[in-house]
Amino acid sequence: MATRIPLERIRNIGISAHIDSGKTTLTERILFYTGRIHAIHEVRGKDGVGAKMDSMDLEREKGITIQSAATYCVWKGHKGDLEEYNINIIDTPGHVDFTIEVERALRVLDGAILVLDSGKGVQSQSITVDRQMKRYHVPRIAFVNKMDNPGANYERVAAMLKEKLGHHPVCLQVPIGAEDKFQGIIDAITGKAYYFEGSDGEKIIEKEPPAEYADKVKAARAEMIEKVADVDDTLGEKFLAEEPISDDDLRAAIRRATLALKMTPVMCGSAIKNKGVQLLLDGVLDFLPNPTEVKNEGHDQDKNEEKIVIESDAGKPFVGLAFKLQQDKYGQLTYFRVYQGSVTAGDTIYNISNERRKVRVPRMFRMHSDDREEIQTAEAGDIVAFYGVEASSGETFTDGKMNVTLTSMHVPAAVISLAVRPKDRAAEANFSKALNRFTKEDPTFRVHQDEESQETIISGMGELHLDIYIERMKREYNCDVISGKPQVAYRETISQRSEIAYTHKKQTGGSGQYAKIGGYIEPLPADAVENYEFVDEIVGGIIPREFIPACDKGFKEGIKKGSLIGFPVVAVRCVLNDGAYHAVDSSEMAFKTAALMGFREAYAGAKPTILEPIMKVEIEAPIEFQGSVVGQVNQRRGVILETKSDENVTVTAEVPLNSMFGYSTDLRSATQGKGQYTMEFAKYQPVPKQEQEEMVKKYREQQAKEAAARK
Numbered sequence: 001m002a003t004r005i006p007l008e009r010i011r012n013i014g015i016s017a018h019i020d021s022g023k024t025t026l027t028e029r030i031l032f033y034t035g036r037i038h039a040i041h042e043v044r045g046k047d048g049v050g051a052k053m054d055s056m057d058l059e060r061e062k063g064i065t066i067q068s069a070a071t072y073c074v075w076k077g078h079k080g081d082l083e084e085y086n087i088n089i090i091d092t093p094g095h096v097d098f099t100i101e102v103e104r105a106l107r108v109l110d111g112a113i114l115v116l117d118s119g120k121g122v123q124s125q126s127i128t129v130d131r132q133m134k135r136y137h138v139p140r141i142a143f144v145n146k147m148d149n150p151g152a153n154y155e156r157v158a159a160m161l162k163e164k165l166g167h168h169p170v171c172l173q174v175p176i177g178a179e180d181k182f183q184g185i186i187d188a189i190t191g192k193a194y195y196f197e198g199s200d201g202e203k204i205i206e207k208e209p210p211a212e213y214a215d216k217v218k219a220a221r222a223e224m225i226e227k228v229a230d231v232d233d234t235l236g237e238k239f240l241a242e243e244p245i246s247d248d249d250l251r252a253a254i255r256r257a258t259l260a261l262k263m264t265p266v267m268c269g270s271a272i273k274n275k276g277v278q279l280l281l282d283g284v285l286d287f288l289p290n291p292t293e294v295k296n297e298g299h300d301q302d303k304n305e306e307k308i309v310i311e312s313d314a315g316k317p318f319v320g321l322a323f324k325l326q327q328d329k330y331g332q333l334t335y336f337r338v339y340q341g342s343v344t345a346g347d348t349i350y351n352i353s354n355e356r357r358k359v360r361v362p363r364m365f366r367m368h369s370d371d372r373e374e375i376q377t378a379e380a381g382d383i384v385a386f387y388g389v390e391a392s393s394g395e396t397f398t399d400g401k402m403n404v405t406l407t408s409m410h411v412p413a414a415v416i417s418l419a420v421r422p423k424d425r426a427a428e429a430n431f432s433k434a435l436n437r438f439t440k441e442d443p444t445f446r447v448h449q450d451e452e453s454q455e456t457i458i459s460g461m462g463e464l465h466l467d468i469y470i471e472r473m474k475r476e477y478n479c480d481v482i483s484g485k486p487q488v489a490y491r492e493t494i495s496q497r498s499e500i501a502y503t504h505k506k507q508t509g510g511s512g513q514y515a516k517i518g519g520y521i522e523p524l525p526a527d528a529v530e531n532y533e534f535v536d537e538i539v540g541g542i543i544p545r546e547f548i549p550a551c552d553k554g555f556k557e558g559i560k561k562g563s564l565i566g567f568p569v570v571a572v573r574c575v576l577n578d579g580a581y582h583a584v585d586s587s588e589m590a591f592k593t594a595a596l597m598g599f600r601e602a603y604a605g606a607k608p609t610i611l612e613p614i615m616k617v618e619i620e621a622p623i624e625f626q627g628s629v630v631g632q633v634n635q636r637r638g639v640i641l642e643t644k645s646d647e648n649v650t651v652t653a654e655v656p657l658n659s660m661f662g663y664s665t666d667l668r669s670a671t672q673g674k675g676q677y678t679m680e681f682a683k684y685q686p687v688p689k690q691e692q693e694e695m696v697k698k699y700r701e702q703q704a705k706e707a708a709a710r711k
Contacts, residue, residue, distance in 0.1 A: 201274025518578025554595025
């Protein structure tokens with residue numbers, strides 16, 4: 001059995017970025033230089049093979065990453081003189097429709113590489129992934145990729161990290177040339193120049209920097225020391241005392257400040273031209289944390305969810321998080337991050353998030369994209385996959401000695417829905433199987449049955465998201481699907497306080513039903529985290545304690561469907577402060593009904609309004625099409641936030657999702673096929689008054705039609 005690598009020599013990292021910044025190309029180079037693959041294949045490979053990490057046929061055809069892929073490799077430093085380090089890597093999608101893949105990867109990783117395009121810098125999706133990194137307190141290295149592209153500007157991209165993301169960026173390198181003159185990289189810490197030769201850039205030649213770069217390198221090192229000294233006290237003291245600062249002092253200070261999330265080291269290169277990747281790997285070892293340097297918290301279920309620290313220690317009881325599910329021809333693979341203790345094939349573990357359900361671990365694997373390597377034991381710090389362990393994303397497992405749950409991942413709300421049905425009645429069983437599997441795999445893919453129309457409705461993060469699942473049903477389940485028109489996920493809310501006073505009375509043959517409630521509903525403040533809040537202000541037992549939860553249930557039932565257009569009600573506080581009961585006729589059901597009917601009455605008097613999802617759209621096109629691009633945004637009720645132009649124009653705008661259907665076709669025809677755009681959810685905002693009135697009128701007509709049909 002191979003010797004276990006100490007935790008200090010393990011790195012769990014993710015590679016995240018805006019779409020088309022070169023994440024998968026970078027991962028492919030990392031795997032090649034670490035000896036995990038023996039030939040480089042491009043993302044849109046003309047050789048028909050495609051990148052190793054894009055294992056789905058759909059990914060290879062479209063040239064995009066749809067599912068995050070896990071792998072691991074071993075690195076000994078670019079000179080090969082270090083001990084072996086294990087690097088577990090997750091390559092994540094750049095497209096906002098698959099944002100949950102980034103979310104769940106960052107939840108279980110210790111560090112990340114934020115890849116940026118040297119010509120475009122910080123783009124809309126870079127902002128989203130950075131927000132996700134901040135949510136999970138993930139230290140990162142910024143890698144400025146595509147230094148060989150026109151418009152490449154390393155210093156400008158570093159400055160954008162400060163302007164747009166609020167980072168404290170520190171450039172660790174000096175590029176030798178840029179665009180088509182990009183030749184190599186100078187390490188500003190050591191002052192050495194590196195050139196990457198050989199057919200795949202595998203030979204690294206170390207030289208003294210060209211004479212014309214001497215002053216630039218000196219200035220870069222001085223600036224680096226000053227910037228790191230601003231955020232690291234130990235280096236700051238040496239700097240102020242004008243003591244000599246060695247390369248090791250500087251590296252140690254950069255590591256401390258990066259782990260403390262006080263700075264972002266910025267490195268550069270060109271993955272496609274095989275330049276700078278090995279130095280980035282060295283940076284991962286030098287500046288990103290090992291599992292013992294990350295604080296992981298859990299909630300003790302025996303002590304009222306009290307917070308406890310989960311330690312990366314193989315000798316302690318086992319705690320692991322299921323963060324991703326994947327089905328293949330042999331069954332379900334459940335990806336796990338082991339946070340504490342160890343687990344061996346054949347062990348029994350408990351699903352703490354699901355009523356302590358007991359499961360046995362039949363087999364365990366280390367993943368290399370779609371290949372797997374069977375292992376017997378996994379320990380704290382490892383990322384592995386279990387076969388035959390039923391789970392859902394975000395569930396915590398232990399060995400039964402601890403009753404603890406880990407903080408789950410943030411799941412964004414769906415913004416778009418489609419009615420779907422199988423083309424052929426015979427494919428209904430496959431249709432159900434596919435929907436069951438996809439909802440388990442992807443928490444942002446939701447399915448429900450419309451009570452009135454009995455249609456199956458699928459909801460997700462965007463048109464591409466749902467298109468991919470419809471295509472997967474056809475390919476993986478042999479089930480052709482007919483889909484309706486896309487539906488926007490509207491919401492309803494209230495604009496003012498409204499009183500609740502409702503008595504539910506029903507007398508039948510036996511005991512009757514009686515419940516009386518009083519209180520009010522009011523809008524929640526704009527910064528509220530939850531969409532619903534229940535406040536119990538009952539005193540003196542005017543409503544018995546056992547009936548209070550039933551009132552909460554009734555209000556929750558009421559917010560499921562607003563009366564304007566039948567969409568869920570958000571940002572509402574329901575306060576219960578009065579009521580009455582009957583010793584014989586009152587029941588939970590009576591109070592639940594009173595709360596539901598009381599909410600509906602109060603809702604009508606609370607000036608309800610319809611909210612629509614607003615998307616942040618970033619459009620890029622050649623400068624000569626600027627007028628057409630801006631015109632199209634205005635036609636779609638869009639508000640332009642920013643316009644930047646060099647040889648291309650980049651327009652950032654906020655546009656209602658309802659106006660964005662069919663936009664890709666319109667943009668292509670207006671820009672001779674040269675325009676492209678990305679879109680992500682920004683916020684909900686009220687629909688204009690006239691439009692609201694039309695929507696309510698349509699909804700009422702539809703309701704009347706359906707009622708008549710039922711008669």
